[in-house]
Amino acid sequence: MVRSLAQWTKTLSFPARISPKTSKESVNIHQVSPTITPTLSNNSLTKNNDFGMNNNNNSSLNEVNQIYSDPESEKAIMSSVVYCIHHKEGCKWSDELRKLKGHLNTCKHDAIPCTSKCGAQIPRVLMEDHLKYTCPQRRTRCEFCNKEFTGHALENHCGNCGYEPLYCENKCGIKVQRRHLSPHKAADCSKRLIPCRYCAKEFVADTLAAHHLKCGRVPIQCPNRCDASVLAREELETHIKEECTISVHSCSFKEAGCRFKGSKKTMEKHLEESCQQHLSLMCGVVSKQQHQINSLKSALSRLSLNYSGTLIWKISDFAGKMGEAKNKEGMELVSPPFYTSQYGYKLQASLFPNGNGAGEDSHISVYIKILPGEYDALLRWPFAHSVSFTLFDQSSCPEKACNIVESFIPDPTWKNFQRPSLEPDSLGFGFPKFVSHEMLKKRHFMKDDTMFIRVKVDPSKIVAV
Ligand SMILES: [Zn+2]
Numbered sequence: 001m002v003r004s005l006a007q008w009t010k011t012l013s014f015p016a017r018i019s020p021k022t023s024k025e026s027v028n029i030h031q032v033s034p035t036i037t038p039t040l041s042n043n044s045l046t047k048n049n050d051f052g053m054n055n056n057n058n059s060s061l062n063e064v065n066q067i068y069s070d071p072e073s074e075k076a077i078m079s080s081v082v083y084c085i086h087h088k089e090g091c092k093w094s095d096e097l098r099k100l101k102g103h104l105n106t107c108k109h110d111a112i113p114c115t116s117k118c119g120a121q122i123p124r125v126l127m128e129d130h131l132k133y134t135c136p137q138r139r140t141r142c143e144f145c146n147k148e149f150t151g152h153a154l155e156n157h158c159g160n161c162g163y164e165p166l167y168c169e170n171k172c173g174i175k176v177q178r179r180h181l182s183p184h185k186a187a188d189c190s191k192r193l194i195p196c197r198y199c200a201k202e203f204v205a206d207t208l209a210a211h212h213l214k215c216g217r218v219p220i221q222c223p224n225r226c227d228a229s230v231l232a233r234e235e236l237e238t239h240i241k242e243e244c245t246i247s248v249h250s251c252s253f254k255e256a257g258c259r260f261k262g263s264k265k266t267m268e269k270h271l272e273e274s275c276q277q278h279l280s281l282m283c284g285v286v287s288k289q290q291h292q293i294n295s296l297k298s299a300l301s302r303l304s305l306n307y308s309g310t311l312i313w314k315i316s317d318f319a320g321k322m323g324e325a326k327n328k329e330g331m332e333l334v335s336p337p338f339y340t341s342q343y344g345y346k347l348q349a350s351l352f353p354n355g356n357g358a359g360e361d362s363h364i365s366v367y368i369k370i371l372p373g374e375y376d377a378l379l380r381w382p383f384a385h386s387v388s389f390t391l392f393d394q395s396s397c398p399e400k401a402c403n404i405v406e407s408f409i410p411d412p413t414w415k416n417f418q419r420p421s422l423e424p425d426s427l428g429f430g431f432p433k434f435v436s437h438e439m440l441k442k443r444h445f446m447k448d449d450t451m452f453i454r455v456k457v458d459p460s461k462i463v464a465v
Pocket residue numbers: 084085086087091092093103104107108109110
């Protein structure tokens with residue numbers, strides 16, 4: 001059976017490490033100090049020492065002989081098969097106990113003191129790396145300044161070496177040695193901030209030239225070569241407009257037609273002397289604008305014209321209009337004009353609140369007038385469409401509403417239906433007794449002092465309803 005040395009370590013030590021005193025006093029292996037464990041802390045066990053252990057082999061064997069006085073049992077114990085004491089760390093070695101010491105000299109898992117005497121315990125397997133890269137006692141050179149340091153000193157030097165190339169913190173993209181970094185940032189870096197010498201605002205160095213091209217404080221000369229001293233660029237416009245004694249201006253009545261041009265001084269004189277001329281120029285402008293306003297107005301009314309053949313005429317403030325009509329004989333309200341179709345007859349409704357003719361003082365009277373329209377030359381005359389007037393009952397319940405409707409078919413002999421002249425008749429055709437004043441108060445014909453009358457022209461109906 002193969003036993004792990006862990007089972008041995010409490011009682012077993014290696015012959016080489018048992019002091020002669022102890023060994024003399026004790027022949028019983030169970031009395032060997034349990035604190036002496038099979039680690040190779042003994043300095044004699046180093047590579048540099050050329051396996052000094054082996055040099056002691058003879059004395060060790062003597063000691064063993066003294067301990068194990070019985071050569072038979074000694075032989076038996078030394079022939080026991082054990083694992084390496086570094087079995088748990090991964091050493092696969094296993095052999096007779098007598099060969100363990102030899103193995104430990106080469107066991108890669110066995111820690112020995114650093115050969116450069118830095119004090120660290122280093123597994124043999126890592127010693128080479130340790131001596132090369134991590135031992136504080138190693139001799140090494142700074143890769144940047146090439147000076148020699150111990151490993152420990154290099155750690156302090158690292159991060160401070162003046163020769164280490166670093167990227168400039170301003171992100172200008174340039175690498176400079178640490179010792180040159182400050183001068184670079186102060187004097188050469190294209191990304192350093194420097195103040196514009198004209199406006200004193202700070203700019204990144206490589207944008208300063210572009211800024212100078214438009215900096216408002218850059219000094220320039222007046223292009224008119226006037227006697228003004230040097231100006232800042234941003235002041236030039238005001239200078240030329242308001243101060244420059246040489247720059248030439250157009251008269252402020254230029255738009256009205258004055259062609260005078262002159263310096264600031266002569267302009268003052270011109271304005272004084274040309275009041276009459278400027279005034280008549282302005283009169284011309286005003287009358288021209290009046291014409292424009294009129295044509296815009298008619299264009300606007302053409303755009304807002306109703307071409308549907310149906311007019312819903314809203315008459316608000318009716319009580320006031322009725323009061324006015326009672327005091328003023330023949331007071332007539334007229335609707336906006338409307339067309340029977342896009343190229344049809346142009347019509348207009350009129351209403352007498354206090355009645356007209358047979359309905360005077362008792363009814364409201366409604367009429368339709370034919371106005372001279374744009375397309376009269378192309379239309380059939382006399383006008384023959386049926387026309388209906390509807391006074392709406394504005395009841396909130398539409399089923400209960402009861403409108404008043406009157407309609408007529410034009411009499412072709414009636415002169416009102418002939419093609420109108422440019423001065424239309426003041427009276428149209430309609431119903432002098434459309435709705436009595438009494439009736440107007442009933443139902444909901446008036447609501448919020450407002451009435452709605454629909455005037456509908458229907459070319460298809462012979463009998464209008
Ligand atoms: Zn081993």
